[in-house]
Amino acid sequence: MKNKEISQMDLIMEYFKKYLKKEIHHPEIVDWVVEEYKKRTGKVFRDPDRGIRKLSQDGLLIKIKKGVYKYDPDFVSNRQLEEFTASQKAEIFKRDDYRCVVCGRGTGDGVEIHADHIKPKEFGGKAEIENGQTLCA
């Protein structure tokens, strides 16, 4: 089940990688992956929309507007660079006293915390301590 999922995602990415930095409209990619998947596996690609949305949420595809996406390898690698490192996270948690800055609960209350970008990565927010805040999960 899991492998099937991955190869569907790979197929979507294959198309986007073929047309680097091109803005691709939803019907174009959906038609291609459905047909190609059928050709290669003999199976039906059930929900290509969900796959595209997932890849966009994961930061692999850039959403231009509703139903239009593109792939830009520079953007993807920049986003990966903007993850907080383990030591940055530790410093953010310490500064915020291991508590969520919104609700005040923290590890002492058995609540899981994580380091959040104040200015989101997709809007150019950097992996800097000043741009980090502790939130509950």
Ligand SMILES: [Zn+2]
């Ligand atoms: Zn909270």
